[in-house]
Amino acid sequence: xxxxxxKNEPSxxxxxxxxxxxxLFIGAALLVTAAWYYAETAANxxxxxxxxxxxxxxxESLSVEDGTLTARLPTSxxxxxxxxxxxxxxxxxxxxxxxxxxxxxxxxxxxxxxxxRNVLSVEEGVYKGEPVRIARATRVLADPAVSGHAYVIVAxxxxxxxxxxxxxxxxxxxxxxxxxxxxxxxxxxAIRYALQPVERLGTAVRRRDPHDLTPVTVDVPRExxxxxxxxxxxxxxxxxxxxxxxxxxxDAAHQIRTPLxxxxxxxxxxxxxKLDKAGRQHFNRVKERTSELARLTNQLLSHxxxxxxxxxxxxxxxxxxxxxxxxxxxxxxxxxxxxxxISFEAPDDRPFVLGDAVSLREAIVNVIDNALRHGTDQRLxxxxxxxxxxxxxxxxxxxPGIPPxxxxxxxxxxxxxxxxxxxxxxxxxxxxxxxxxxxxTLSFRARDERGFTVVLTLPLFKGVVK
Amino acid sequence: xxRICFALLMAGLTAVQAFAAEDNxxxxxxxxxxxxxxxxxxTTDLAxxxxxxxxxxxxxxxxxxxxxxxxxxxxxxxxxxxCRKQEPLxxxxxxxxxxxxxxxxxxxxxxxxxxxETLRVAEWxxxxxxxxxxxxxxxxxxxxxxxxxxxxVPRTHVELADLLRERLDYYRGRVxxxxxxxxxxxxxxxxxxxxxxxxxxxxxxxxxxxxxxxxRCCTGEILEEVGKGNLYIGYNxxxxxxxxxxxxxxxxxxxxxxxxxxxxxxxxxxxxGAERADLGARFLDYLLSERGQSVxxxxxxxxxxxxxxPPGVDGPQNLKESGVAQxxxxxxxxxxxxxxxxxxxxIEDWSQSLIELNSPTWTRE
Numbered sequence: 001x002x003x004x005x006x007k008n009e010p011s012x013x014x015x016x017x018x019x020x021x022x023x024l025f026i027g028a029a030l031l032v033t034a035a036w037y038y039a040e041t042a043a044n045x046x047x048x049x050x051x052x053x054x055x056x057x058x059x060e061s062l063s064v065e066d067g068t069l070t071a072r073l074p075t076s077x078x079x080x081x082x083x084x085x086x087x088x089x090x091x092x093x094x095x096x097x098x099x100x101x102x103x104x105x106x107x108x109x110x111x112x113x114x115x116x117r118n119v120l121s122v123e124e125g126v127y128k129g130e131p132v133r134i135a136r137a138t139r140v141l142a143d144p145a146v147s148g149h150a151y152v153i154v155a156x157x158x159x160x161x162x163x164x165x166x167x168x169x170x171x172x173x174x175x176x177x178x179x180x181x182x183x184x185x186x187x188x189x190a191i192r193y194a195l196q197p198v199e200r201l202g203t204a205v206r207r208r209d210p211h212d213l214t215p216v217t218v219d220v221p222r223e224x225x226x227x228x229x230x231x232x233x234x235x236x237x238x239x240x241x242x243x244x245x246x247x248x249x250x251d252a253a254h255q256i257r258t259p260l261x262x263x264x265x266x267x268x269x270x271x272x273x274k275l276d277k278a279g280r281q282h283f284n285r286v287k288e289r290t291s292e293l294a295r296l297t298n299q300l301l302s303h304x305x306x307x308x309x310x311x312x313x314x315x316x317x318x319x320x321x322x323x324x325x326x327x328x329x330x331x332x333x334x335x336x337x338x339x340x341x342i343s344f345e346a347p348d349d350r351p352f353v354l355g356d357a358v359s360l361r362e363a364i365v366n367v368i369d370n371a372l373r374h375g376t377d378q379r380l381x382x383x384x385x386x387x388x389x390x391x392x393x394x395x396x397x398x399x400p401g402i403p404p405x406x407x408x409x410x411x412x413x414x415x416x417x418x419x420x421x422x423x424x425x426x427x428x429x430x431x432x433x434x435x436x437x438x439x440x441t442l443s444f445r446a447r448d449e450r451g452f453t454v455v456l457t458l459p460l461f462k463g464v465v466k
Numbered sequence: 467x468x469r470i471c472f473a474l475l476m477a478g479l480t481a482v483q484a485f486a487a488e489d490n491x492x493x494x495x496x497x498x499x500x501x502x503x504x505x506x507x508x509t510t511d512l513a514x515x516x517x518x519x520x521x522x523x524x525x526x527x528x529x530x531x532x533x534x535x536x537x538x539x540x541x542x543x544x545x546x547x548x549c550r551k552q553e554p555l556x557x558x559x560x561x562x563x564x565x566x567x568x569x570x571x572x573x574x575x576x577x578x579x580x581x582x583e584t585l586r587v588a589e590w591x592x593x594x595x596x597x598x599x600x601x602x603x604x605x606x607x608x609x610x611x612x613x614x615x616x617x618x619v620p621r622t623h624v625e626l627a628d629l630l631r632e633r634l635d636y637y638r639g640r641v642x643x644x645x646x647x648x649x650x651x652x653x654x655x656x657x658x659x660x661x662x663x664x665x666x667x668x669x670x671x672x673x674x675x676x677x678x679x680x681x682r683c684c685t686g687e688i689l690e691e692v693g694k695g696n697l698y699i700g701y702n703x704x705x706x707x708x709x710x711x712x713x714x715x716x717x718x719x720x721x722x723x724x725x726x727x728x729x730x731x732x733x734x735x736x737x738x739g740a741e742r743a744d745l746g747a748r749f750l751d752y753l754l755s756e757r758g759q760s761v762x763x764x765x766x767x768x769x770x771x772x773x774x775x776p777p778g779v780d781g782p783q784n785l786k787e788s789g790v791a792q793x794x795x796x797x798x799x800x801x802x803x804x805x806x807x808x809x810x811x812x813i814e815d816w817s818q819s820l821i822e823l824n825s826p827t828w829t830r831e
Contacts, residue, residue: 070811075661075802082798086594088572089798093807102807128574 012198013191020187028180035172036165043164047084048122048133051156054080055120055137058091058152067145069095071102084160090127091155096141096148103153109136113151130157197221201228209436213239250304253297260294299426302366306359306430310437313356317461320353320360320391321346324384327364331372341379351386352461355438360458363434366427367395367442367454375399375452386460390440393456401452407444431456494519496530504745505532505556509541509563509651510732511686514706517765522752529745532556537683538563538650542570545737549575554737557746562704563650564599564733565800571596572801577736579747583754588771590795591731599731599796600753601706601762602771604785605655607721608700608708610692613640621780622725623659623666626701630673637677640698642688645681647813651730655702657803657812658728658794666725674701675819686711693718704730706767709776722781722790729785729793732767 057077063070071093081089092103094113110125113136125134132155139150197220204218215232267287275283328344336342353360364382371380375397383394402410411432413425431454432442440458492512508515512535519531536544538561548555549570561567570576576596584595591599607626609619618633620626630637644652660667680697682688685707691697693715700708705720712718734753736746752758759770768776774784782788794800802808 071805071807072811073802073805073808075799078802079797079799085797087798088574088594089801090572091801102805130574 013195016191017188020191021184024180024184024187028176031176032169032173035176036169039165039168039172040161042168043161044133046164047156047161048135050080050083051122051133051135051154052120052137054078055135055152055154058093058154059137059139059150062093062139062141062150062152064141064143064146069101069141069146069150073102081154081156084156086159086163087157088130089154089156090132092153094151094153096146096150101150107134107153107155109134109153114149125155127155132157133161194221197224205231213242246304246307249300250308253300253304256297257294257301260290260297264290264294296425299366299430302362303426303430303433306362306433306437309356309359310433313359315354315356315438317352317463318355318357318360320351320355320386320393320458321348321384323355323357323360324364324382324393327361328368328382330361331365331368336372339378340376343380344382346384347386351384351391353391353438353458354461355458359434359437363431363456364393364395366430367393367456370427371395371397371399371454375401379451381451389460391458391460393458394445394453395456396451396453398451401447402444404444404446410444411442428454490535492533492535494523494531494533496528497523498527500530501528502742502745503530503532504558504742504749505534506558506560506746506749507534507536507541507545507556508560509536509538510560511535511707514710514766515560518753518758518761521757521761522749525752525757526748529748531749537648538566539648542566542650545570545575546573549573549738552739554739554741556737557740557742558749559735559737560600560732561650561735562603562730562732563654564597564731564794564796565654565803566650567597567733567735568593568796568798568800569804570737571735572798575735575738577738577740577743579736579750581747581751583751587754588793590793590797593796593798596735597796598734598750598754600734600750600758601730601732601767602769602793603730603732603767604705604722604769604781604791605702605728605730606705606708606779606781607723608689608692608703608711609719609721610695610698610717611719612717613695613698619719619721619780620699621721622723623663623670624725626699627666627670627673630677634677637698639678639680640696641674641677641701642680642682642691642697642699643674643701644685644688645683646816647681648683651704652702653809653813654794654800654803655728655730656816658792659702660812662726662728662792671816671819679820681820689715689718702728705769705779709768709779712778720779720781722775722779722785724782724788724790726792727781727785727790729791731793731796733796 054077057074057080058071061072061074061077063072073091073093078089081087090104090107092105092107093101095101098113104127107127108125109121110123111121120135120137122133122135125132127134134153134155137152137154139152141147141150197218201216201218201220201224204216208216213235215235216228218228220228267283267290270283324346325344332342368380368382377398379396379398381394381396383392383396385392385394411428413429428442435442435456435458438458440456443455443457445453445455512533515533519533523529523531534556541559541561542563545555545559545566546569559567559570567576571594576594578595580595584592584598587598587600607620618629620629630641644655646653646656659670679701680688680691682691685704688697688700689703689707689711692700693711695717705722708718708720712720734750736743736750740746753762763770763773769785771786775781782790785791
């Protein structure tokens with residue numbers, strides 16, 4: 001689920017991250033453009049006020065003295081313009097006849113002087129090859145000697161405006177980028193958080209026991225419900241199929257058992273007496289195979305039963321000693337070789353485990369049966385003991401045991417244990433199935449001087465036994 | 467200097483140019499193999515600049531320097547004409563008339579220059595990194611101690627106006643100042659006087675007019691006359707020249723006014739397109755450097771912004787700290803000073819008050 005594990009495949013996180021960064025980048029670009037635009041407007045407004053103020057002051061300083069128009073340009077007007085420290089200043093005062101009174105003779109407004117009768121105007125222009133802002137103030141004179149419109153044109157270069165625009169834009173840009181970065185980091189964290197249930201679901205499914213076909217019950221957000229639903233639906237169907245298959249096997253085994261019993265009886269009736277040596281040999285082999293077949297059929301049935309009970313039977317506190325003892329009695333046939341020393345060793349009626357007595361007995365029977373058939377040479381010991389948290393059923397024999405490299409294989413169905421004749425069949429598989437249905441394990445202890453041990457471990461029941 | 471002044475009076479600006487260019491050029495050859503020639507057009511007396519130029523050549527021995535001296539108005543006329551024709555005048559312009567330099571810069575005739583040295587320049591003495599003030603020169607009063615009794619020594623502008631009014635007969639024709647028609651710096655100082663206090667300036671102008679004040683083109687002339695005792699008091703003299711004159715004439719004393727003191731910073735500007743703008747910039751950096759400033763303090767301009775007044779000068783202990791100093795800010799406000807209508811009217815008013823009244827016969831050459 002992590003993007004770095006799944007290479008070349010598009011990760012959800014990567015896709016979201018890419019989309020979000022594209023959106024954030026476009027947003028940031030738009031914001032910066034807007035900031036630049038506003039900064040320019042603001043800078044223009046601020047400095048236009050200075051320009052207009054200066055033009056007004058200059059226009060105000062025009063007066064008629066002795067019948068002529070005179071301009072006493074106030075220093076303060078220049079000081080006002082000087083607030084834009086690095087900007088060059090150009091000005092021109094034009095009298096009512098259109099003659100330059102003072103200033104730069106070639107300074108003109110972009111639009112004709114009398115085009116707009118507005119008292120004030122500010123325009124863009126170029127003077128001496130430099131882009132400038134040009135303000136014009138009109139002074140209406142109504143003196144008997146001098147009457148008409150006099151104009152003051154003031155132009156200023158744009159350095160201070162540009163500097164202010166740049167500064168404002170830069171600050172806004174820094175802000176925008178910091179915000180975008182925060183938004184990006186926040187979004188990434190949010191995505192990680194939002195994707196966590198997917199990861200959790202993945203882990204839950206991955207960690208599941210292969211035989212567990214019950215519905216997945218991980219807490220997931222609503223959006224993942226259909227996905228979990230599909231998984232559960234699929235598992236449900238799979239479960240049905242497996243059930244069907246098991247039922248079929250159980251039915252088949254059951255069906256086979258009846259003719260098999262008849263067959264065994266027939267073979268016994270047939271007897272070996274009338275046969276010659278070769279015939280007797282064949283007869284014995286048929287008898288042997290038939291009993292093997294019977295055992296296998298029983299195991300199949302028992303396996304199906306165990307699985308069925310694991311799904312359907314309510315577990316209850318039981319004495320493991322009782323169960324083990326009953327299994328011990330059932331597993332040791334009356335016809336057992338009298339030379340073999342068989343013992344059962346257990347505390348009185350402890351420990352208790354939470355379990356299904358029938359399944360557990362079946363499991364222990366299978367383990368003991370397996371030991372008798374394939375392991376035991378002269379000694380077989382069944383022990384029940386307990387630690388603080390666990391209960392153990394140990395079946396020890398003095399046979400050659402199973403080498404550690406075959407342990408894993410031994411619990412699989414129909415795996416042959418070593419070169420012994422026949423196969424262990426389903427014995428360990430059943431025991432294993434029962435152990436895991438009870439939350440326990442089936443394990444092996446390597447052969448030592450005493451012998452080889454199969455251990456069935458179950459969690460101890462801690463509650464009060466009725 | 468005197469000769470130029472007369473020539474200007476007689477023949478006007480154009481006639482004087484060729485003459486002046488011939489006569490006022492001083493060459494400082496390079497002591498080593500010459501790698502470049504720096505041409506400086508200046509309004510500063512050679513005597514004041516000589517120690518600086520020679521010290522500069524110690525650190526740049528491969529540079530030869532042509533130092534050409536003009537009056538402020540002449541230099542301004544030449545420089546604007548050169549800028550209009552796009553034939554840059556020299557590699558560095560030095561003028562005490564910073565308003566004229568500022569106008570030149572405003573008209574786009576200057577090259578910006580920034581260096582670690584220019585960063586040290588006070589904010590009021592730097593415009594657009596194009597015009598730099600490199601000196602600190604108070605406008606002072608001078609008097610002849612043998613003619614002016616100690617009790618009468620004026621220490622403020624008002625005292626000067628009152629003195630001239632009270633002792634009119636004694637001081638008639640014995641006070642000298644700049645002729646602002648000829649001297650750009652005289653005009654700049656007078657204009658700023660007028661801005662400082664309208665009433666005091668009016669009274670002073672009136673008193674000076676009644677006392678038939680003598681107007682001359684240049685500081686040097688008035689200082690000479692005061693030193694000799696022909697004039698008793700000189701008004702609005704540049705501190706550096708006045709102090710220099712006081713060294714030569716023991717009778718001449720310098721007073722830094724205590725009500726307000728205009729402070730002028732001599733301006734430097736590198737013309738746009740100057741052939742050896744790099745050398746101009748190098749010399750400018752030298753002028754602004756620690757070393758250049760220290761040479762200027764001991765040998766050329768004497769006054770500094772932060773230091774105390776030179777010994778023997780009557781005035782507040784420290785110009786800057788006393789708050790008396792009114793530096794003429796190098797900034798767009800100087801454009802108002804340079805406005806031609808303004809200038810014309812100001813000079814007309816001034817001439818009417820001062821010049822048209824009779825001056826003593828000996829002052830008319």
